[in-house]
Amino acid sequence: MSEDHIEITSEEDDLFEHYRIVADKGQSLIRLDKYLDLHVANASRTKIQNGIEAEAVKVNGLSTKASYKVKPFDVITLSLPQPPRDTEIIPENLTLDIIYEDPALLIVNKPVGMVVHPAFGNWTGTLINGLVYHFQQLPTGRNGEGRPGLVHRIDKDTSGLLVIAKTEFAMTFLAKQFADHTIERTYQALIWGEPKVEKGTITGNVGRSARDRRVMDVFPDGSQGKHAVTHYEVIKPLRYVSLVKCNLETGRTHQIRAHMKHIGHPIFNDGTYGGDKILRSNTGGGYKTMVESCFHLLPGQALHAKSLGFIHPLTKEWIQFDTELPPNFQAVVEKWENYLNYE
The missing domain is CATH 3.30.2350.10 (Pseudouridine synthase)
Structure with a gap:
């Protein structure tokens, strides 16, 4: 059994997580991406590789490559978007005020009264329900599998701007900026x-x-x-x-x-x-x-x-x-x- 010390803390309204992992004293040399694949629950290899490329993964405080060999007592920190908790989101043809869109992201001006994402008591009529419908109508280049990525939220009765990620990399890249408070x-x-x-x-x-x-x-x-x-x-x-x-x-x-x-x-x-x-x-x-x-x-x-x-x-x-x-x-x-x- 590995003796690695792992800490997980949620930040920014629980939309992504910080991890801090200390490699144990007997750690054999292993690629960073493979090491994280073994030690970070519910994170795919793609998500980990995107995190490394977006510089959301650091070893001993420095950004590094996926090929880096983890050594004993290395301190590894990373910020990754949490996986969605809802098993199904129903697409709905809702009117959305999309003020900007490109292959990586879009900017939405949310009206007062619209809930951002489905949750208890608000399973339909949310911004995410509308975005899922919107993305189904777009040529995503991935056989319609693209889904909007929620990086932050605003309250139901607060209006204004939200950025939505359209790719896994964009979501990780933006989530890191929220974690670093540079947004x-x-x-x-x-x-x-x-x-x-x-x-x-x-x-x-x-x-x-x-x-x-x-x-x-x-x-x-x-x-x-x-x-x-x-x-x-x-x-x-x-x-x-x-x-x-x-x-x-x-x-x-x-x-x-x-x-x-x-x-x-x-x-x-x-x-x-x-x-x-x-x-x-x-x-x-x-x-x-x-x-x-x-x-x-x-x-x-x-x-x-x-x-x-x-x-x-x-x-x-x-x-x-x-x-x-x-x-x-x-x-x-x-x-x-x-x-x-x-x-």
């Missing part, structure tokens, strides 16, 4: 109140609440949860609310929503984190009516994944995508601007 992700959010500091960084572990597993709590002492960092900047202060820009350094579940609540500025109309209550009250009689009309106009939390940048898997060049705020989101911002003008 540029900028969100815009309408939050309650005006932060005292116009530009700042929120650091605090994010983990599931003991009171309600559907909600994420912030643990600034690091006692629970996973390390999370959000950089924010106020774009437009509107006294009662503020339009802010948020850049994610990490990608935890509900990260921006939990972090904003933690600093006392929950996202507007976010029912999970207290943003659907009338806050920053005004004595004027029209204030309550104004807020309620905004709630009615904007379904879900006022959070939009506005821009996305990364190194392309094939060209190895930086590419950047941007989208406008959804019309109802923009309309709510304008209503607040008008309210201040006539207050």
Whole structure:
């Protein structure tokens, strides 16, 4: 029995895994790809070779080739996309806003209300159901076997940009960038109140609440949860609310929503984190009516994944995508601007 020490940790919303393997003292010389094939469960030889080519596999901190001979006490680290957990995804002819597509990937602008992938309570009508249908209609060059690869997610009631991998290599290459936190992700959010500091960084572990597993709590002492960092900047202060820009350094579940609540500025109309209550009250009689009309106009939390940048898997060049705020989101911002003008 091998004495290799293997650690596995899930990162970035559990869409891929980090492995750390220490070869035992009696390890005989063996090719790196063959060694990993023996030691990484549920990973095909193709997935391992793609990981090595994408430099998602390192030996003693350095990228190397598949032919490298593993030696005793070598420390091998790798990040690989997790295999899909759903046995069947039903293709559905859904309307998708695909703003860019090439042989390696596509960029989708997801609307509010659409779940990203099938799960309990949402087996149909998801983005992935629509993408599977979309790919079936394309000449993939692999007899229709191509399937979209989910590298990251955004919440059901958050709108905005997602990158979808079309090949195994692209998925591994992109997953490594998410793991290394080199993906540029900028969100815009309408939050309650005006932060005292116009530009700042929120650091605090994010983990599931003991009171309600559907909600994420912030643990600034690091006692629970996973390390999370959000950089924010106020774009437009509107006294009662503020339009802010948020850049994610990490990608935890509900990260921006939990972090904003933690600093006392929950996202507007976010029912999970207290943003659907009338806050920053005004004595004027029209204030309550104004807020309620905004709630009615904007379904879900006022959070939009506005821009996305990364190194392309094939060209190895930086590419950047941007989208406008959804019309109802923009309309709510304008209503607040008008309210201040006539207050």
